[in-house]
Amino acid sequence: MTVEVCFTPKLFGDITTKDNYIVVLADILRATTSICAAFQNGVKEIIPVATLEQAKELKSKGYLVASEQDGKKLDWADFGNSAFNFTAEAIGGKTLVYCTTNGTRALEIAKSASKIAMGAFVNITALSEWLVREKLNVVILCSGWKNKFCLEDSLFAGALAEKLLSHPGFENCCDSTHASIDLWNIARTGLPDYLEKAAHRHRLQKLGLDDVIPYSFTPDSTKVIPVFEGGVILDKG
Amino acid sequence: MTVEVCFTPKLFGDITTKDNYIVVLADILRATTSICAAFQNGVKEIIPVATLEQAKELKSKGYLVASEQDGKKLDWADFGNSAFNFTAEAIGGKTLVYCTTNGTRALEIAKSASKIAMGAFVNITALSEWLVREKLNVVILCSGWKNKFCLEDSLFAGALAEKLLSHPGFENCCDSTHASIDLWNIARTGLPDYLEKAAHRHRLQKLGLDDVIPYSFTPDSTKVIPVFEGGVILDKG
Numbered sequence: 001m002t003v004e005v006c007f008t009p010k011l012f013g014d015i016t017t018k019d020n021y022i023v024v025l026a027d028i029l030r031a032t033t034s035i036c037a038a039f040q041n042g043v044k045e046i047i048p049v050a051t052l053e054q055a056k057e058l059k060s061k062g063y064l065v066a067s068e069q070d071g072k073k074l075d076w077a078d079f080g081n082s083a084f085n086f087t088a089e090a091i092g093g094k095t096l097v098y099c100t101t102n103g104t105r106a107l108e109i110a111k112s113a114s115k116i117a118m119g120a121f122v123n124i125t126a127l128s129e130w131l132v133r134e135k136l137n138v139v140i141l142c143s144g145w146k147n148k149f150c151l152e153d154s155l156f157a158g159a160l161a162e163k164l165l166s167h168p169g170f171e172n173c174c175d176s177t178h179a180s181i182d183l184w185n186i187a188r189t190g191l192p193d194y195l196e197k198a199a200h201r202h203r204l205q206k207l208g209l210d211d212v213i214p215y216s217f218t219p220d221s222t223k224v225i226p227v228f229e230g231g232v233i234l235d236k237g
Numbered sequence: 238m239t240v241e242v243c244f245t246p247k248l249f250g251d252i253t254t255k256d257n258y259i260v261v262l263a264d265i266l267r268a269t270t271s272i273c274a275a276f277q278n279g280v281k282e283i284i285p286v287a288t289l290e291q292a293k294e295l296k297s298k299g300y301l302v303a304s305e306q307d308g309k310k311l312d313w314a315d316f317g318n319s320a321f322n323f324t325a326e327a328i329g330g331k332t333l334v335y336c337t338t339n340g341t342r343a344l345e346i347a348k349s350a351s352k353i354a355m356g357a358f359v360n361i362t363a364l365s366e367w368l369v370r371e372k373l374n375v376v377i378l379c380s381g382w383k384n385k386f387c388l389e390d391s392l393f394a395g396a397l398a399e400k401l402l403s404h405p406g407f408e409n410c411c412d413s414t415h416a417s418i419d420l421w422n423i424a425r426t427g428l429p430d431y432l433e434k435a436a437h438r439h440r441l442q443k444l445g446l447d448d449v450i451p452y453s454f455t456p457d458s459t460k461v462i463p464v465f466e467g468g469v470i471l472d473k474g
Contacts, residue, residue: 007244007386008248010247010248010251011245011247011248011384011385011386013384014247014383014384014385015385016385145412146251147248147250147251148248148251148252148253148411148412148413149244149248149411149412149413149416150412151412151415151416154412154416174385174386175382175385175386175387175388175391175434175435176385176386178388178434178435179386179388179391179416179420182419182420182423183416183419183420186419186423197412197415198412198415
């Protein structure tokens with residue numbers, strides 16, 4: 001099986017991997033880390049929606065809704081999109097509507113995949129073991145930032161690719177996978193310092209939202225495997 | 238001034254840099270290294286064309302034409318696209334038509350730039366000094382391979398970005414610039430070994446065309462600054 005890294009959704013149409021692949025979606029400083037946290041705290045299912053209108057409509061039907069703009073919770077929503085919002089008390093056993101324009105677009109772009117799973121440092125080991133068992137090619141799709149390459153998602157891609165390639169069944173197929181692994185190996189021993197470089201971290205800092213950063217880069221706090229199918233995300237871990 | 242790296246032409250529409258920028262086009266294992274070699278050997282000007290039909294038409298009008306497919310010279314052309322084809326005897330003082338689908342597309346994509354220069358390891362120091370004198374933002378546009386990230390162009394981007402950022406007038410503006418510089422600093426001390434990783438090198442090897450690789454990664458064999466304007470490329474060095 002091959003392991004390919006796609007640095008932004010805009011490049012997904014040109015991936016080398018053609019058939020029988022699982023897409024691992026990575027949006028480390030928001031959606032995929034938060035979704036893992038929600039399942040770890042017992043959410044039953046997550047409905048991703050692309051627009052505020054869809055989120056508001058589902059709110060009016062009684063759903064719990066997570067929605068933010070420019071990193072801040074919208075006043076009509078129940079939560080922002082931060083992992084720290086989703087406590088067991090708030091979401092245990094419930095359905096959560098999670099509004100994410102970029103994440104929903106990435107799910108749409110990746111619909112040719114056999115399966116779409118959510119990846120983050122918080123579930124990286126459980127995810128890699130699940131991927132080994134699935135025995136399919138893997139494409140790690142970084143959300144990036146405004147269609148651009150971003151460091152935090154690419155570092156995660158390198159960390160996951162390295163884990164997978166330590167199994168004899170997997171092989172590397174492209175330069176982006178090599179580059180991700182090399183960047184991860186530069187960053188891994190001093191992640192906080194390295195991430196001072198990441199432009200998106202600075203955006204979060206300006207908004208006072210960088211409290212989630214240590215959590216987002218601490219591996220293996222959960223064994224959940226959020227998988228998108230039939231319009232909802234469920235835990236297959 | 239800012240220094241931005243764009244990993245493939247497909248991402249150019251989303252660059253952060255908005256105004257007053259020079260694009261440095263990088264296609265290290267073909268076009269930009271070869272174009273520098275041609276100017277070093279005295280070519281008067283280069284006309285880039287996108288299609289074999291355009292190249293054939295200009296051939297019938299008496300122009301010297303460089304054109305290849307899958308890395309091999311086409312039988313009706315005067316040269317392939319390798320840097321080694323352009324000897325002083327063959328091209329000194331003449332106009333050369335250079336057929337490059339990807340390169341021409343990149344020139345079209347970058348037309349909003351104030352200027353478009355061709356960058357390669359072979360002219361990197363002269364180019365960086367010229368860019369410092371130009372006092373404009375710089376966007377390094379990697380040609381990539383089939384719209385994808387490729388290592389060799391990204392390493393060049395990192396090497397050039399590092400040179401520019403050593404001048405006080407330049408600042409970094411994005412994660413891709415950071416990543417390129419980090420990759421360059423991993424690769425620089427053992428470039429041949431590092432490039433064993435690059436998928437495109439393996440393609441060239443299969444075609445028996447890897448003889449240009451040592452030349453392509455040896456810095457500063459020339460001081461030419463090929464600049465595209467008005468449909469032709471001229472040396473502004």
